[in-house]
Amino acid sequence: MAGFADALTRAVEASGLSLERVQHHLEARGVQVSLSTLSYWRRGRSRPERPESLHAVAVLEEVLRLAPGTLTGQLGDKRPRGRWVERVAALEGIWQEAALDLGRAIARVDRLTAAPAKYLAVRDLAIIGPDRREVEMRSSAVIEAFDDGVDRILVSKTADETDRSAGEIVASKSCRIGRVRRDEVNKLIVAEVILDRVLRAGDTALVDLRMIADPGADSSSADRTFVRALREHVLEVEFHPDAVPVRCNSFYRVAPDAPAVDTGELWIGTTASAHIVVHEAMAGHVYGIRWEWE
Template sequence: MTLRVGLLAEGAAPYGGPVVDFAEALTKAVDRSGLSLERIQHHLAARGMQVSLSTLSYWRRGRSRPERPESLKVVAALEDLLDLGEGFLTDRLGDKRPRGRWVGQAMSIEDMWDSRATDLGEVMARIDRLQPTASTYVSVQDRQVIGPDRREVSNRCTGVVQALEDGVDRFLAIQLADATDLGVPSIEAGPPCRLGRVRGEDSTGFLVAEILFDRMLRAGETALVDYTVRMRPGADSEVCDRRFLRPVGEYTLQIDFHPDAVPARCYEFARPSLQEPETALNDLWIGTTASTHIHVRNIKPGIRGVRWEWE
C-alpha cells in the first residue's frame, strides 16, 4: 500500500522567458473579457473540461504552465472562449520545460501527480471559489503508524509553513489513497491550525483539505501546522512518501511499526519526478522500539520516502 502526501500550496516560482509571456497574455485576455476565473471555469466545464481555479490562477501568475495534452486542450478552449486567435496562447508557451532534474526551481502539479493531475484538478474544482496560496514548508515531519496487521493506521504531519507573499492564511493538504484502500482517508487538524473545506472522492482516491492558519501572514512570516490523516487500508502497507513541489529546508519521516509487525528490510529512496525511476539510497535500521526514520536537509523538488519488505 502506498501513502502519498503532498502540499499544493507550495506555489511555484515563475520560470521566466516564454512562461511569463504566456502568463501576461492570459492575464490581459482575462481582464479584457471581464470574466472572473469562476465564470471561466464554469464555461470550460460546459465544454467538458475540468480545471481547478488554482490551476487557472497559477497559469495567470506564471507559477506553473500547461504542458500535458489535457492542459493544452484547455488552453485551446481558452483561446476560443476569450476571443483570441488560434495559437495566440499556445505559441507563447515556448519549448517544453525540462523534467526530472534535481534543480532548485519548483515543479508543477503535473510533475508530481502525472496522469492523476486531471483527477486532482477535478476534486479541487469541487471546492468553491478556491484560490491558491503562495506558501511553502520551511520544515516538515511525518510520523506514520503501522498496525499489527501490517496496515497503515495514521500519518501525523507537523511543520513550519512560510508565506511567500502577503495575505496567506491557509494551504492545501493532499492525500492519495492506494488502489487497494477501502476509501479515501479522513483528516483532522489540531491547534494552532484548523480544518477548512474538505473534499474527497472514492472514484479518484484524492482527499483535498484546507488547513487554516490561526492568523493571516505577511510575506516571510511563518505558521505552525499540525494535522493527522487516518487511513482506510485494504492491504499491507509497503511505502510512505512525500512529494515536494518546492525546495524544503528540512524533512523528517518516522515510521512506527507495531512490535508484532516488523518488516524484514527497510530502506530510504528518492525519485526526482514521476517520469524517472526510484533510486534506493540507504538501508535503514529498525531499532528496539520497532521504529525507523530518515532526516534530510535542503531537499530539492521531487519525492522522498521509505519503502519496506515484509518477507
C-alpha cells in the same frame, strides 16, 4: 520568471536600497507598487504582466540605475493564466495526471487560496499497526507566507493502490479543516486547512495534521512528494512491536511514476522505528521508506 527575479534581486542588492526605499522612490515618480508585490517579484512568486506593472518595471530600472530593458528583457512570454492552473500547481503530493480533474473541481470553489505559502520544514511520522497496516501519518510543518493576508493553505493526500480510499485529513492543533474535496476514482483528497491567525508576508506558522489511512492490505512503504523544493524533510516510520519488518530501505524517485532508486538500508532501532532526513528536497521528487515483512 527566475531570470527576472534573479536580475531584480541583484539590482536591489547592488543599489543598497531596502524594498521600502525602492517603494518610496517609485511613489515619488508617481508609481504605486505595494511592498508585498515587490517581495513577490524578488522571490519569483509572481511577475509583472499587466500594462501598469510593466510600466512600474520600466521606472524601477530608472530607480535602480539600470539600462532600459535590463529587467523588462528578462520577463519573456506570459505564463499560463487561470484559477485552475493555480489550483493544480498548489496540490502537494498529487500525481500530475491524477490532479487534473480534481483541480478543475477545486477551481469552482470561490475564493479558495491556491498557493499562498511555502513549506520550510516538514516532519512526518507514519504509524504501522499490529496488523501490518498503516494507521495514520502525523505531519508537522513550518510554513512561510508569500504575501499579506494568508489564513489558509491546501493539503492533499493520495492513497496506495491497495488502499480502499484516500482516507481522511484531520487537524491536530494550530489549525482546523475547512472545505474538503474528493476524487474517489483516483483516491485523492484535498482539504482546506485554516490557520489560527492571519499571516503577513514572511510570517511563519505551524501546521499539525493527521492523515488517516484506509488500507486494504499490508502496508509496505511510506513516502512524500512536494511540488516545491523543501529545506528539510524528516520521515519516520514507527512499527508496532508485534509487526516489525525484516528489513527497511530508503528510496527516492525523480518523479511519481519513475523507477524507485534505493539509497541504503535503514536500521530499525529498539523503538521499532526507522527514519530518513532529506536536506533540500527537490520539487517533484518522491522520498520514502519501504520495508519487507518476510
